[in-house]
Amino acid sequence: MIPLFKPSCTDEEVEAVSRVLRSGWWGMGPETEAFESEFADYIGTRYAVAVNSATSALELAARALGITGKTVIVPALTFISTAQAMQHAGNKVIFADVAENDLCIDWSDVASLASQANAVVPVWFGGAVVWPPGLPEHLTMIEDCAHAAGSTAAGLYGDASCWSFHAVKNLATGDGGMVTTNDADVARKLRQLRWCGIDKSTWERDQGKYGWDYSIPADGEKMHMNDITAALGRVQLRRLNDMNERRRVTARNYHHHFSRLDWLKLPELCSGDSQHLFVVRVNERDRFVDHMLSNGVSAGVHYKPLTHYPHLFPGKHNVPVTERVWKTMATLPLYPDMTFAEREQVIDTVKSFKA
Ligand SMILES: Cc1ncc(COP(=O)(O)O)c(C=O)c1O
Numbered sequence: 119m120i121p122l123f124k125p126s127c128t129d130e131e132v133e134a135v136s137r138v139l140r141s142g143w144w145g146m147g148p149e150t151e152a153f154e155s156e157f158a159d160y161i162g163t164r165y166a167v168a169v170n171s172a173t174s175a176l177e178l179a180a181r182a183l184g185i186t187g188k189t190v191i192v193p194a195l196t197f198i199s200t201a202q203a204m205q206h207a208g209n210k211v212i213f214a215d216v217a218e219n220d221l222c223i224d225w226s227d228v229a230s231l232a233s234q235a236n237a238v239v240p241v242w243f244g245g246a247v248v249w250p251p252g253l254p255e256h257l258t259m260i261e262d263c264a265h266a267a268g269s270t271a272a273g274l275y276g277d278a279s280c281w282s283f284h285a286v287k288n289l290a291t292g293d294g295g296m297v298t299t300n301d302a303d304v305a306r307k308l309r310q311l312r313w314c315g316i317d318k319s320t321w322e323r324d325q326g327k328y329g330w331d332y333s334i335p336a337d338g339e340k341m342h343m344n345d346i347t348a349a350l351g352r353v354q355l356r357r358l359n360d361m362n363e364r365r366r367v368t369a370r371n372y373h374h375h376f377s378r379l380d381w382l383k384l385p386e387l388c389s390g391d392s393q394h395l396f397v398v399r400v401n402e403r404d405r406f407v408d409h410m411l412s413n414g415v416s417a418g419v420h421y422k423p424l425t426h427y428p429h430l431f432p433g434k435h436n437v438p439v440t441e442r443v444w445k446t447m448a449t450l451p452l453y454p455d456m457t458f459a460e461r462e463q464v465i466d467t468v469k470s471f472k473a
Contacts, residue, residue: 119411119414119415119416120414120415120416120451120460120463120464121416121451121453122286122416122417122418122449122450122451122452123285123286123451123452123453124453124455124456125285125286125290125453126290126357126361126453126454126455128353128357130353130356130357131350131353131354134349134350134352134353135346135349135350137349138345138346138349139346141345143321143345144344144345144346145320145321145344145345146168146313146319146320146321146342146343146344146345146348147319147320147321147345148321148345149345149346149348149349149352150168150342150343150344150345150347150348151321152348152352153166153168153343153348153349153351153352153355154166154167154168154296156352156355157281157296157298157351157355158298160355160358161272161273161274161279161298162273162274163273163274163279163298163299163300164299164300164302164305165298165299165300165301165302165304165305166296166297166298167296167297167298167299167305167308167309167312168294168295168296168342168343168348168351169294169295169296169297169308169312169341169342169343170293170294170295170341170342170343170347171199171282171284171293171294171295171341172199172262172264172280172281172282172283172284172295173199173202173203173295174203174295174312174339174341175280175281175282175295175296175297176199176200176203176204176239176260176262176280177203177204177206177207177339177341178297178308178311178312178339178341179260179278179279179280179297179299179304179308180203180204180207180209180237180260181207181307181311182278182297182304182307182308182311183237183258183260183277183278183304184258185204185207185209185236185237185258185260186207186208186209187208187209188209188210188235188236188237189209189210189211189212189234189235189236189237190204190209190210190211190212190235190236190237190238190239191212191213191214191223191228191231191232191235191237191238191239191257192204192211192212192213192214192238192239192241192424193213193214193215193216193222193223193224193239193240193241193243193440194213194214194215194216194423194424194425194435194437194440195216195221195241195243195421195423195424195437195440195443195444196241196243196262196421196424197264197420197421198424198427198430199264200239200241200262200264201213201424201430201431202430204237204239205430209237211431212231212234212235212435213424213425213431213435213437213440214227214228214231214238214437215227215436215437215438215439215440216243216437216439216440216443217248217439218439218443219386220243220246220248220386221243221244221246221397221443221447222240222241222242222243222246222247222248223238223240223241223248224439225248225250225251228240228250228253228257229254232253232254232256232257233254235257236256236257236258237257237258237259237260238253238257238258238259238260239259239260239261239262240259240261240262240276241262241264241265242261242262242263242265242266242269242272243265243395244265244385244391244393244394244395244396244397244420245265245266245268245269245272245288245391245392245393245394245395246269246386246388246391247266247269247270247271247272247390247391249271249275258277259275259276259277260276260277260278260279260280261273261275261276261278261279261280262280263279263280263281263282264280264281264282264284264287265282265287265288265392265394265395266281266391266392266394267281267282267283267287267288267289267358267362267392268288268289268358268359268362268392269390269391269392270390270391271390272392273298277299277301277304278297278298278299278301278304279297279298279299280295280296280297281295281296281297281298282294282295283295283296283347283351283354287394288358288361288362288365288392288394289351289354289355289358290354291347291348291350291351291354292347292350293347294343294347294348294351295343310335310336310338311336311338311339311341312338312339312340312341312342313338313340313341313342314334314338314339314340315334315335315336315337315338316332316333316334316338317332317333317334317335318332319342360454361454362392362393362454364454364455364456365392365393365394365452365453365454366387366389366391366393368396368452368456368461369385369387369393369396369452370387371461371465372384372396372450372464372465373387375465375468375469376398376465376468376469379468379469379473381400381401381473382398382399382400382468382473383398383399383400383446384398385397385398393452394452395420395449395452396449396450396451396452397420397447397448397449397450398447398448398449398450398468399443399446399447399448400446400448400471400473401446401473402473403419403445403446403447403448406448406471407419407448409467409470409471410448410450410467410468410471413463413467413470414463414467415450415451415463415464415467416451417448417449417450417451418448418449419444419447419448419449420447420449421444422444423437423440423441423444425437425440425441450464450468451464
């Protein structure tokens with residue numbers, strides 16, 4: 119079965135992890151610090167704070183920015199974490215619709231909800247970055263960049279931006295995440311929040327003579343990264359542009375082969391996008407997905423709208439585009455190390471669907 123996603127691993131990843139395993143320091147330490155500084159440089163922000171997932175990144179970013187006990191606008195078409203993390207930080211979530219063409223948050227809907235809200239969390243769906251025409255001043259912005267590692271300009275405009283290094287992401291470490299920001303105070307709060315509220319990391323206290331004492335000036339969570347993950351992340355970061363270019367080559371190839379299929383709507387391609395997902399639209403989506411699966415090709419759906427979980431998000435939600443388009447969406451396999459034969463099988467299987 120051709121998978122939907124697959125992480126790309128070279129000897130460099132294996133060697134980096136082995137080096138840390140042999141070093142005797144597996145916890146949060148020098149590799150994590152180096153990954154943070156290299157990631158901040160890559161994105162173009164002052165600070166990067168490494169955590170154990172994007173879900174943690176989103177929750178801690180909200181707390182560090184003072185977004186707790188507030189109302190937050192989240193797109194209805196996203197992974198559950200985007201909204202859950204805002205609720206775990208003590209907020210009420212209200213849903214905005216998505217734009218029909220790129221499936222990112224609909225900024226005109228954000229404008230109409232803005233007077234009821236304190237913050238917005240745009241998701242760069244599939245890696246497409248769509249900037250707001252102008253955001254009301256009072257709205258704090260936390261970018262959900264889980265799909266957007268390597269997308270031009272992702273992470274540059276939010277008060278904080280949150281990244282995922284989950285196994286299927288463009289930069290994969292198994293699990294892991296990062297918050298980037300230009301605000302020194304927010305970065306300082308994040309460092310404390312991710313490590314139980316403690317003011318000094320174990321690594322810092324271990325330099326020279328071991329210092330057992332620390333203080334805990336505020337409450338926090340256990341959500342930091344460790345050096346095994348960070349070592350893997352540093353190699354993946356060095357390879358990220360190349361891996362993304364290989365995703366784009368496959369996406370362009372799909373476009374070339376599918377452009378004459380009048381029953382299939384293709385995503386717009388942008389040379390600056392991370393190309394995390396390749397989402398097509400087809401009227402009989404469920405039959406299409408079954409056809410792919412029964413021919414050995416994985417196909418998925420990103421995502422069932424969050425409005426379909428009323429036990430988590432009660433109340434009335436008005437997101438007509440999301441409710442209509444998700445029923446037609448199917449994600450095709452896309453990963454950097456896809457072979458020629460795998461790509462051909464995906465293409466042939468799509469073309470053999472009787473629409
Ligand atoms: C849009 C979006 N936000 C957040 C997350 C959460 O990422 P993580 O698995 O690193 O917590 C994901 C993961 O799939 C995602 O797709």
